[in-house]
Amino acid sequence: MRDTLTVRLRSLDDRVAVIDRDTTRSYAELADEIDRLGALFDASGMEAGATVVLHGDFSFSQIAAFCALYLRRSIVVPVVTFTEAGHDAVRNTCRAEYVVRVGDEVAVEHWDPAGGQASERVDALRESGQAGLVLLSSGSTGKPKAILHNLDAIFAEKADAPERVGRIPRNVLLFLLADHIGGINSLLGVLRSRASAVIPAERTPGEICSLVEKYGIRLLPTSPTFLNLVLIGGFHEKHDLSSLKLITYGTEPMPEELLKRVHAAIPGARLLQTFGTSETGISTTSSKSSSSTSFRIEDAGSEYRIVDGELQLRTRTQFLGYLNYSNEAVTEDGWFRTGDLVEETGDGYIRVKGRAAEVINVGGEKVLPLELESILLGSPEISDCVVFGMPNSITGQAVHVEVVPSGNLSKAELRRHIRDFLDGKVEPFKMPTKVAIVAQTAFSARFKKDRKLNRG
Template identity: 25%
Template structure:
């Protein structure tokens, strides 16, 4: 199945059902199908042909979603790019993708002008320009639909470990992932979903496409704002959320999440969720379904934890289209080096999944590192419990070697976040003469708590209330204004390890005073 056909068939099934509402346009499926047909022809009028790359650097919401779908109908490759990219990074991705067209809006136009200064063959258009062109175009169906083996989209990874990597994904992979998402998060026909996750990330695209698969209503919000999000959830009757944990924290802090009577489906991905957050969400929402999705841009689903309320923190078992193994974590370990029951191993996933990509765009070095004998090496470490469910311990790269012992931050963060003096925490290893690397906790003080008090109380909580063994207790606690995160909520530990932070208070220095 290709995505152009998926939208057209949804419009045939439910022509008058609301497909899009929220901020911006409200469209039925019939209207959305017609609008994307006109936009596809408007793209073609700029010289875009099937297979050409169309870069989209815009705030989220209906305009971006419609352009993405229009590219599918034209058979072009949509390349949604992070609005957080600087001019240099944006220019690199445009050049790397060999984009023929870049569509911007008022939030990105200036940066795009800087990024495209040396890219003479690239056509740059504003979203409003394409809208104007589309008004004069026919809304009849595009006669030639893409093959399911054609590339639908190229997503760029965040680039926290170097240059962003292009991840080309076929129509088959995108549609399979949308179907898997709908089944695995227990979506119902007509589900009403908040569309706030950025569409340059796999979670944002999955929310959009799964909504189309189930004939649902996608409630558009261009950028996250907790109070606006709560207003949309309440006013639009949102029934399903698929978010990163940091956004759930923000929604809880509005104090209004418990008012959302229509909301009964929760799912999360992108980062670990602490048991404390899971407990608070269960108390506020009492969801009928609460799912942990563990996966990546490259292969959408690794595993699914289907009942977070019953088993908070568990990543569960392989998804409906997935095959997963735990193998020896050493570099170069073959796919048959399966660890013994209860032992920690690296998560690898079969490339035979219909949700899988085929390899990175023009990056044989990355392919050699991550793909071996038909398996994708995720870089995530996990153990399997007696039920066969996975418990992810963190990334190989995030491991802290302190005093000769390997320590993973997730467990420590899950314990420390319960300290009432802090609102957020990130644990890393900082160089230390005695320990090699000292377990260091960066904390954000709770409202009304001064930084030094927050740091000191976190130290005391780690010692007396966390249940952590002495080896895993932070040797140092540093209070900061905020924890650095990517546009989709992933913690950027390397920023802190590199010393890129402003300390408000430091338990080590306080102890020296």
């Protein structure tokens, strides 16, 4: 696809490619911008195959820069927001040679690569004449993992696949971030289907729902946490969301009760659970129904198996390895251990029960936060909640929950209600030992529940 990318885009002429904060740009203009930025990179002295940080979220120029770097066989490291740990990772782990900053203008900075040994995997990509992609994990528990992919393989699988006529809507909202595997997947889906990418100025429930109404968005890729924020704020009632035909949700497990609420609030949209990881890419899935959290992986490029309750994947877009961590998450026969605990529900369907790393161990008994959250969301007095474990000198860990109330109960009344509501529904060891009433649960910039923030 690399040799024909701009030819293919230019052939679409005045078809709308990007709607960037109300400015409409055509596919021909996108091809011209890719060429312009390629010339800028040449003028800066950027060599083919260089490791380049692409700093900025989705925009018309960011998309063009991403494509231009791909055409130059660069090792692309997309970064939306620099943290101290992220800055260290791109300098010392990725050994970045250039930074392309995308704002009102596109600027190129040359960096002298930090010391340290070059990655053999990166060198192998360069020698093969193929482009690379390095994704940085969130790094919430320490330094981010630098995840190396073959970008040519991702383009071939996601952007150069046969166009799925009638399955990809005309306007697609790029909700997920530009340095997230889901965001990149959404962008390549737009290019594959000749759709129009709608870019939000900010990712708030009001802004996103306003764009859905204004541009007749039919496909919204998002997360369970964000969907709940839409419901809590009543934005589905303040805006006309009738154009939505498909809402895909991923990045974190979906509580069954929340899915029921979303289905009831936006009945015209089909709800589809997606599944993927930064290491394996996004796999094509199908949900059992819009009110079911059970799904199938139906992707010719993906295989899965369940070992000791954990989902393992092997895909054509699988990463080449970590640049700064051991690869023990990959089995000797090439399967990636996702860390997701699942169960098979029959007829080829599976259901995510939660993350292995988030299981709460109460005196040897295991508590899955997702199970308890889903039960609690069945209460009309609770609009949101997050369950997590905290150290306990007697049991090792204890179950804590933060709750966002939906009614007018006092804090004491709500705490009593929660205990009464859970009584008979869960075993005694799953009963929360502490209930905190909060205005909003904590979540990351990627709208994923944060079970560790400021909790010791």
